[in-house]
Amino acid sequence: MTEPDSSRIALGARLAELRAEAGMNGRDFAARLGWQASKVSRLQSGQQKPSPDDLKQWATAAGRDDVLGELLARLRGLESQPQQWRRQLAAGHAPVQDRYVVEYRRTATARGYETSVIPGLFQTADYARHLLMQNASLMRSPRDTEAAVQSRMRRQEVLYEPGKLFRVLIWEAALYAHVGTVETMTGQLDRLVGLIGMSTVELGIVPLRAAMPLTPKHGFWIFDEQRVIVETINTELQYDAADDLALYLRVWDQLAAASVTALQAQRLIGRVRASLGAI
Template identity: 65%
Template sequence: MSTDFQSARVALGARLRELRAEAGLNGKEFAERLDWQRSKVSRLENGKQTATVEDLDAWVQAAGAEPEAADLKSRLRGLESQARSWRRQLAAGHRGVQERYVAEYRSTATVRGYEATVIPGLFQTPDYARHLLIHNAELMQSPHDTEDAVRARMKRQEVLYEAHRVFRVLIWEGALHALVCPHETMAGQLDRLVGLIGMSTVELGIVPFGVQLKLTPKHGFWIFDEERVIVETINTEFTLESGEDVALYGRVWGNLDEGAVYGPQAHRLIARARAALDLT
C-alpha cells in the first residue's frame, strides 16, 4: 500500500473521529447507534479500513453531520487515485509501457493534453523519441529495449489519423527549445510539429513566452474523454478519476488555452525555435 494512500486514509479516519467526538459519543456508543461492531468504528477511525460511500452516509447521519458528507466523499474519491512507480513499470523495459499507451489512446475519442518541457509522445519523431528513451532508461536504470519502445511509440501515433478522434494539445514554448537531442534531430522534430498544424484530428496550440497567464505553467497532464487524468512525475505516474480532479485539470487546461496561439502564429513560434538551432 502506498504511503500517500495510507496517509490519506488516516486523515479521513481522523476526520471521522472528530465528527463522532463532536456528537458527544464514545466509540462503543457510536457503534451501537450504527448497529456496527465496535471494531469497525475503530478500524475506520485509525485508517486500518477504507470506508465505502455507504459507510460515510451512515456515519454523518449517526453524528448529525449531514453537511459534511460531500467533503468526506471527496476525500474518499481522492483515495481512488492510482499511483504507478516508474521503477516498477520499467523493470522489464519501456516497450510494455508504450504498448499500454497504445491501448489507452485506442479506447479514447477526445484527448486534451499539455506538456511544459517535452514534445508529446504522440507527436515525436523516431529519432527524438529514441534519445528520450535512452536518457530515461539511464536515469531509471531500466533495461535498454529502445528500438522496441520506439516502434511501440510510433504505433501509438496511428490514432492521429483516425477521423473520429480529436487531440487538443498545448505545448509550452520552452519545450520547443529544450535540447534533449542533437540539433539536427530537434530540427526534424520541429518540422514534424509544423506538419501537424491543420490536421483535422489535431488542434495544436503553443503557449508563448511572455503571454499573460492566470497560472504558471506546471507539469504536463492528459485528460481522456473528460473521465480521467494521467499525470507523470519523475518517479510516478498518477491516474486521477474523481470528478473534482478531472474538473480541476480541465480548468487548468482552459486557463492555459486562453494564452495559447494556433495556426500561423503557432507556426511562427516553431519556426523561430528552428531558426535558433545551430545547424552549421
C-alpha cells in the same frame, strides 16, 4: 509505512470517531448499516479502503450527513496518491507505453499541455528513442528501448481514427529543448508542422513572449474531461474529482487563449527550426 497506508488509517480513525460520537459500538453500528461487523472493523483500522457509497451510508448511520463532503474529500486524497515511476518501470518502459496505448484508444477527446518536451503522441521514433534512453538511465530501469519506442508509435495510431480529437498546447520553450542530434530535432519539428491541419489535432504553441494570464505551470493531460494525469520526475498523479477537473480545465483554457495556432504556429516552429544550426 507508506503514505497511502497512513492516509487510509487516518480516514479510518475519523470513521471510528463518528461512530463513537453516535454512541454505538462497532457491532451495533454494523447492524444499523446491515453490514458484517468485520467490515466496520476493517474500515476503521484502515485495512480496507471505503467506497463513496460506504462513506455516504456511514455518515447517515452516524447521523452526520453534514460531514459527507469531508469524508469524500479524504477519499479523493487517497485516490490521488502518486504512482511512483520506480515501481511502474520495474519491468521496463514498454509496459507503461502499452498502458498509454489503451488509455488513448478509449479516449474520445484529450487536452494536453507540455512545457519541456514534445508530447509522446507527436514524437518521432528517433526523438522518442533518445528520451526513453535518458529516462532509463535516470531511473535505472531495464533498457527495453526499442520495444518502448514501438509501443509509443502504436499510440500514435489514434491520430488517424475518426471521432478522436487531441487538443494539445506546447510551451515554446519545449521546442528549444535539444533532444538527440540536430537531425533528430529537425525531424521532430517537421513532424509537428505536418500535424497542423489534421482533423483530429488542434495544435497550439504558447509563445515565450505571450502575455500569459498565469505562469507556465507544469504539464498535464485531461482525458474526456473525466480525469487528469500529471507526470513529475518520480511520480504519476491522477485526479478525477469535479473540482480538480474544473481547475485544470480553467488553466488549459487560459493557456489556450495565449497560444498561436495554424499558420502562426507553423511560422513559430519554422523560426525554431532555422535556429538549430546555432545550437
